[in-house]
Every structure is written in C-alpha cells, then in structure tokens.
Amino acid sequence: MPRSAALLNSDDLSAETARPRRSSKPKLGQHFLVDAGAAERIVAALGDVSQRTVIEIGPGEGVLTSLLASRSRRLIAIELDRVLAAQLRMKFAARENVEIIEGDVLAIDFSTLLGPKPGLTRPGLVQEPERADLVGNLPYYITSEIMLRLFSLHRWLRTLVVMVQREVADRLAASPGSREYGLLTATARLYAGVEKLFTLPPQAFRPPPKVHSSVLRLTIAPQLERLGVAEAEFQDFLRRSFGQKRKTLWNNLKATYDQRALTQAMRRAGIAASVRAEALSLEKMAALYRALARGPGV
Numbered sequence: 663m664p665r666s667a668a669l670l671n672s673d674d675l676s677a678e679t680a681r682p683r684r685s686s687k688p689k690l691g692q693h694f695l696v697d698a699g700a701a702e703r704i705v706a707a708l709g710d711v712s713q714r715t716v717i718e719i720g721p722g723e724g725v726l727t728s729l730l731a732s733r734s735r736r737l738i739a740i741e742l743d744r745v746l747a748a749q750l751r752m753k754f755a756a757r758e759n760v761e762i763i764e765g766d767v768l769a770i771d772f773s774t775l776l777g778p779k780p781g782l783t784r785p786g787l788v789q790e791p792e793r794a795d796l797v798g799n800l801p802y803y804i805t806s807e808i809m810l811r812l813f814s815l816h817r818w819l820r821t822l823v824v825m826v827q828r829e830v831a832d833r834l835a836a837s838p839g840s841r842e843y844g845l846l847t848a849t850a851r852l853y854a855g856v857e858k859l860f861t862l863p864p865q866a867f868r869p870p871p872k873v874h875s876s877v878l879r880l881t882i883a884p885q886l887e888r889l890g891v892a893e894a895e896f897q898d899f900l901r902r903s904f905g906q907k908r909k910t911l912w913n914n915l916k917a918t919y920d921q922r923a924l925t926q927a928m929r930r931a932g933i934a935a936s937v938r939a940e941a942l943s944l945e946k947m948a949a950l951y952r953a954l955a956r957g958p959g960v
Contacts, residue, residue: 809824854883
C-alpha cells in the first residue's frame with residue numbers, strides 16, 4: 663500500500679483520516695479484508711472483466727487478487743510491502759495473467775504498465791495501450807492523495823471500485839450545498855460519475871479499523887471539454903476557490919484576481935459575492951472560471 667504523504671487539504675479529511683492508523687503494519691495503515699462475501703461484491707462491481715486488464719492497489723494477502731486472477735484477462739497487482747509482494751509472487755507464480763509489482767501507486771508510471779511492450783512474448787498480454795479497470799482497498803490516511811493521483815491518470819482508466827473510509831466516501835459522493843462538499847468532491851465530479859455501493863463494518867477487516875468503510879464505483883468520464891475549461895488551470899482555480907472552506911468564494915479568490923475583474927466575472931456568472939465554493943455546482947464554478955479567463959468587460 664502507498665506510503666504516507668502530504669494531504670490534499672485538512673478540511674477534506676477528518677482527523678481520523680489524516681494520521682497513520684495503528685495496525686499490524688502501522689507505517690502502511692494496513693487493514694486486510696476478510697469478509698468473503700464483501701470481496702465477491704467488490705469484484706462483481708467491476709462487471710465482466712474477462713477481456714480486460716485490472717489493476718489492484720494494495721492486494722495485501724490476496725483476497726481480491728484470487729478472485730480477479732480467475733476472472734480478468736490480465737491482472738496487475740501493486741503492493742508496497744516487500745514481504746507481502748514476495749508472498750503474492752509465490753502464490754500466483756503459475757498464473758500467467760497475473761503480475762505482482764512491488765511499488766508505490768503514487769509513483770508508478772502507468773504508461774509503462776499499460777503502454778506497448780515491444781518484444782513481449784508472454785501470452786495473454788496486450789501490445790497496445792489500453793484503459794484498465796482498477797480496484798483497491800485504499801489506506802485511510804492518504805485516500806485523497808491516491809484519488810487525486812488516479813484522477814490525473816484518467817486517460818488510462820475506465821472504472822474504479824475502491825474502498826475508503828465512510829466519511830471520505832460521503833465527501834466524494836456529496837452534492838453541492840451539503841456540508842461534505844469540498845475540493846475533493848469537485849475534483850471527483852470533474853473526472854467521474856460517483857456511486858456509493860455499500861458500507862462495511864470494522865469486523866470485515868483484520869485488524870478492525872475504528873471506522874466503517876464504504877465501497878464506491880467511479881466511472882471515468884472527464885468533463886473538461888463539456889465545461890470548456892483547461893485542465894491544469896481549472897484545477898488550480900478549484901484549489902484556490904476551496905482554499906479555506908469557512909471563507910466566501912470572493913475572499914478565497916481576491917488575492918489572486920484583480921478585485922474589479924472578480925466582481926464583474928461573478929456578476930456575469932450569476933454568483934453572489936457572499937456565496938461559498940461548496941454551495942456551487944461544477945458548472946457554476948466553470949462559468950466563473952471562463953468569465954475570469956475572458957477578462958473584465960468581455
């Protein structure tokens with residue numbers, strides 16, 4: 663599982679999420695899924711993967727891996743823990759469609775995983791770039807970091823089925839105007855449709871975490887073209903807009919934009935100066951971004 667790293671925004675995660683958890687592997691925040699029924703439901707949520715490549719994040723002891731190995735055309739399991747990676751390699755050594763990679767999902771180059779592999783002769787592995795499905799039980803303390811990484815890899819991904827802390831799932835699936843809506847939510851909506859599938863109690867894991875976990879399905883469908891926004895610039899605009907959740911949108915943006923231009927842009931976008939970013943839909947945020955990009959009086 664991925665190592666700890668700087669979090670996206672302290673307002674996007676609870677204190678429970680923002681620090682490594684005490685477990686059998688405290689530095690990696692590992693909680694192994696032991697509920698066989700839940701494992702079946704998670705794999706089933708991917709749909710038919712018999713002709714597809716699946717990437718598994720943090721396979722751990724291989725509960726999901728065993729199911730995916732027999733159902734997917736190609737399975738790439740990324741495990742940070744050296745001992746677990748070695749054990750998985752031995753366990754699946756006879757499965758030619760399974761690759762166990764010891765590494766950090768925050769650092770691995772997906773183009774090397776899914777891009778063309780000249781000279782590759784192993785049967786069952788594609789030679790052309792493709793979009794993969796992804797499944798994983800994400801470490802609670804860096805969930806946002808991993809999700810942002812996956813959104814940045816949207817060109818390589820199709821469907822994500824991930825298990826996260828229930829409170830983070832609520833943020834990812836929140837609607838504008840709700841208390842849970844924030845930067846992580848807006849970013850998720852920019853890249854995918856989000857469905858909450860089901861919730862698991864702590865007893866579904868070993869060792870049991872102190873929180874419930876929810877399984878989400880995200881269908882990658884970037885909205886950049888529909889919204890008429892430039893990817894990097896709009897991401898930066900969203901970060902500034904949600905900079906401090908207790909501040910109004912105006913106060914979060916006034917240090918970046920000329921105040922007269924900001925006033926005119928908000929008026930053209932039909933946004934009141936007193937509104938907070940979490941109250942606005944992604945479409946409204948995009949309208950303000952475009953108005954600011956056009957400049958005053960345009």
